[in-house]
Amino acid sequence: MDEKRVEPGPQPPSDAADATPNQIPLPADDVPDGGLAGWLQVVGGFALFFNSWGIVNTFGVFQTYYKTNILADSTPDAISWIGSLQSCLLLAGGIISGPLFDAGWFKATISAGAFAICFGFMMTSLATQYWQIILAQGLCIGLGTGCMVVPGLSVLPQYFLKKRALVTGIVVCGSSFGGVIYPLIFQALIDKVGFAWTTRVLGFISLATSSFAVAVMKQRVKARKVRSPIDPTAFREPAYVLYCIAMFFSNFGFFPPIFYLQTYALSHGLTDTNIALNLVAVLNAASVLGRLAPSPAVSLIGPINTMITITAMASIVAFSWIAVQTGPGNIVFAIMYGFTSGGIVSLPAVVLASITEDLSFLGARMGTSYVFSAAAALCGPPVAGAILDSTRGYLGVQLFAGFMLFGAATFHASTRFARVGLKLLVNV
Template sequence: MENENTTVSHVLSNSGLQAWLQVAGSFFLFFNSWGIINTFGVFQTYYELTFGHTLSPSSISWIGSIQSFLLMFLGIIAGPLYDAGHFYMLIVAGTFLVVFGFMMTSLCSEYWQIMLAQALCIGIGTGCFNVPSIAILSQYFSTRRGLAIGLAASGSSFGGVVYPVLFRHFQPKIGFGWTTRILAVISLATCLFSLSVMRIRPAVRPRRPLVELAAFREIPYTLFCVAMFFGNIGFFGPLFYVQTYAIQTKIASENLSFYLLPLVNAASVPGRIVPGFLAGIVGPLNLLLSAATLTGVVALSWIGIHNTAGIVLFSLSYGFCTGGLVSLPATTLSSLTPDLTRLGTWIGMYSMICSIASLVGAPLSGALLGESQSYLGLQLFSGATMFLTGVLLLATRISKEGPKMRVKI
């Protein structure tokens, strides 16, 4: 154990071209993992307008839910593979599957075909990116790890802006097929950049099991996983349905409604970078608790929005508040993990637990929406789950450091 920790601490640094190139490489891995997941809202709206007479919103949302499920669930495999030194294998496999999935989606005309190409193929590809994009930064950063992860995680926000805007711009002009192929080319180019600059550092890598149940003896880790389980259940509802809400209630034009999701993701850029910068000062868990609570407030405020200015403000606020829910968990986990050589495995188990929530969250929101097209149940559901996340994160904090509220953690 002493040798392992010595090896890890020896390679940590907080500056230098090589270290910041890892941030740039991770930025584009986030761009092509969570960025793609955050983009599904435009596909949800497009599919509802195209297949709405045969498919319910809940049925369509399963495509995006399976994507997010696979992104996180495959952490249980990708984590130990990363710990064993198979970083490049994961990135190459993910690049192929994401690009291939986009290309196949461009040819789809049936629901089952979209399930195979967009949900399964792209979902598995993004799952190969998730753990490496986070864990590699722990090799290069110590005191500035929160800032590094925040900057890298902002890639998902940029992806969530670039991909929807391009889709909205090109789809009416050149059609769904060629638009999706353009997304595939962008994905390929950005993934190749990551492959060209990212370098994993040698370290002592003992063989790890896929599941390390002893981790759940650590009460803070267990509470943290349960908290983020509920956070992921409520997180995707507004992302998937804010556009259709604006269109169906006619509180915004169809053109503006399509840009609400890019607004959410644009606001999420500072929402991920600022908490990353403050994490070293305030503590990542403290910031994550605040982000979850504020997200619950914003989600419930959706109930009272009935005009264009309100829905735009809601989109910006939700994007900013949820930024920390993506960028801070990895930093928090690194502070809860007693041995950084196990970080990949611990992130993998955490991701597997949250993947189940990601799988059922959006379809549950769609089921609450139902045929009545009343959004009240969906709005209450999103707000309540986020408040519960905040309560459980508070319990995590107390179990780690006791009731002292001024402790940085």
């Protein structure tokens, strides 16, 4: 591989480039890069991701339960709207929580998120009808998760410089651990104490872990000037436009396998119900490695090349789901999809930074791209559910997920072309 690396255009001074977007830059010697306070931010950020993406990635167990119990008369696509609304609000929430963080409302924002998630779980435990569940679990919990993701990441550059990549990876892994712990607790309690108390236990866990984050996390510096969360001028750059389209396709295809993994396994070869109902936990456990593994590749071949590779791999695994008809096959698929799709969650910000010439606009451009991601996350699972309901089979769902992820890989490749043209041996 040619060692040449395509650099972005003119950059701000190094201390400004390393600062959180829109914030007063911290001199390198003023960043502690560790210490008790710094590592408490990492643990707190881990807890925020545990209770944001971790909860969203858990919805597959609720999809299975609702279809066979409370919402048995509802179609799969109607049920999936609950989880897709959570995903949409998690992503779209960054458009609001980012500027609130910049304005110095960090504690208030994550406190509101902690309350909304716990309150949503408690109201879900009392719900008996579809509209009640979509308001409590879809809207309330979704809004709560949207208050946590961007602030949880944005505080890290105020405490870390040289170890920033390491601590960001640790924090992001909180989502995978949440996606393991919450499903396991749900399956362990549902037959013993019933749905209502199982959901309340999840609410108490979210309150306890989120409260720890609220207690220990602290902003060191707030914004000098709060910019608009949307950057419409970014659409003058072909690479950015193609990146946004790639993220739209990526989020369209990412969620259907997570939502329908368990119901498919129960009807296609996995006779052990206990294992089938824990496949979401297996998938999320595998995604821990999937979120950490791309980091060395980024330094070797560049972030865009790495994103193209992992998205193409996830597409291949999604297509291979069609051939899964046995118990071991379902388990292997859960592991492989969790691993290959992990980077789809952890790498977008790294890719976006690599195509953004002025990093002081990174926050606004991230907020703009989240609009596309949120729209896809909202519509993807219900579209897959409608395909399942109309065809009475999973082939359409599997093809849908595979082609959407293939489209994402194609547009990431187009982003690379917009950056460097047809040069192949370039780290970008």
